[in-house]
Amino acid sequence: MxxxxxxxxxxxxxxxxxxxxDDADVRQLKAILATRIIKIIDGLGxxxxxxxxxxxxxxxxxxxxxxxxxxxxxxxxLMGIINRLGDRIDVTVRVRRRRPGxxxxxx
Numbered sequence: 001m002x003x004x005x006x007x008x009x010x011x012x013x014x015x016x017x018x019x020x021x022d023d024a025d026v027r028q029l030k031a032i033l034a035t036r037i038i039k040i041i042d043g044l045g046x047x048x049x050x051x052x053x054x055x056x057x058x059x060x061x062x063x064x065x066x067x068x069x070x071x072x073x074x075x076x077x078l079m080g081i082i083n084r085l086g087d088r089i090d091v092t093v094r095v096r097r098r099r100p101g102x103x104x105x106x107x
Contacts, residue, residue: 055084
């Protein structure tokens with residue numbers, strides 16, 4: 001039986017961009033921020049109700065973050081939640097030109 005050779009394509013580091021999704025960079029940033037929120041909550045051993053009591057943020061929002069449902073979450077809101085949980089955010093921005101053939105992300 002002959003095995004077919006598979007072509008391996010290196011990803012961009014942003015799965016949303018690799019899938020050609022709109023707002024790929026924003027989606028990636030939201031996922032990064034949500035991951036940090038989950039790490040903080042888990043590190044403190046908080047339930048979503050305890051996180052609500054501590055921050056004033058609705059427990060449903062914490063559940064949506066855990067389920068990667070960011071449709072109603074802005075980057076600013078996610079950053080605010082991190083701040084309310086006691087962490088500080090430092091932002092570094094790096095801009096680069098698209099590579100030839102790379103799909104443009106529409107904001």
